Amino acid sequence: MATMDQQKTTPHWYALKVFYNRVFPMENLLRQREIESYVPVKQVEQVRNGVKYRKRLPAVASLLFMRCTSDQAEAIRAELRGRAMVYCDPESRKPTAIPDPEMQRFIFITSKEGEELEYFGEQPADWFVGERVRVTEGPLCGAEGRIKRIRGDHRLVVCIEGV
Numbered sequence: 001m002a003t004m005d006q007q008k009t010t011p012h013w014y015a016l017k018v019f020y021n022r023v024f025p026m027e028n029l030l031r032q033r034e035i036e037s038y039v040p041v042k043q044v045e046q047v048r049n050g051v052k053y054r055k056r057l058p059a060v061a062s063l064l065f066m067r068c069t070s071d072q073a074e075a076i077r078a079e080l081r082g083r084a085m086v087y088c089d090p091e092s093r094k095p096t097a098i099p100d101p102e103m104q105r106f107i108f109i110t111s112k113e114g115e116e117l118e119y120f121g122e123q124p125a126d127w128f129v130g131e132r133v134r135v136t137e138g139p140l141c142g143a144e145g146r147i148k149r150i151r152g153d154h155r156l157v158v159c160i161e162g163v
Helices: 003-008 024-032 072-079 100-110
Strands: 011-020 036-038 041-048 051-058 064-067 084-086 130-134 142-151 154-156
Touching: 011 024, 011 072, 011 100, 024 036, 024 064, 041 100, 064 072, 072 084, 100 130
Parallel strands: none
Antiparallel strands: 011 064, 011 084, 036 064, 041 051, 130 142, 142 154
């Protein structure tokens, strides 16, 4: 069992809701502080003045993840008040650490180039009903989640607790 000091010095993933969708400036701020971050992104083709180009956009508006200690998460939470919100446990009001395996699965799924992802936000709890599966073939091979029929299609649903 880890001691309190070990828990405070061990880095974990934390989720932030960045206000005004200023995810990329927040990502830069964390990079300057040498804090690892992850933003699920998508590449979108746009046309301006007849010229096509690809633009990097957040796949989930206003969502950013950072990997740091609980003390750093608390300090960032206090400093960014009004610009971002760190997701917290409703009872303890402390930043909610995301388990590494859960975050690794999320990064794996959301980093697949060209795959169409759909973010459903906070949906009813019945999403947790169903068999847990691991994809064994195709572009999402190795991904784990639950199968759910959504809007008439079969989808792999990956949830991050507390977000």
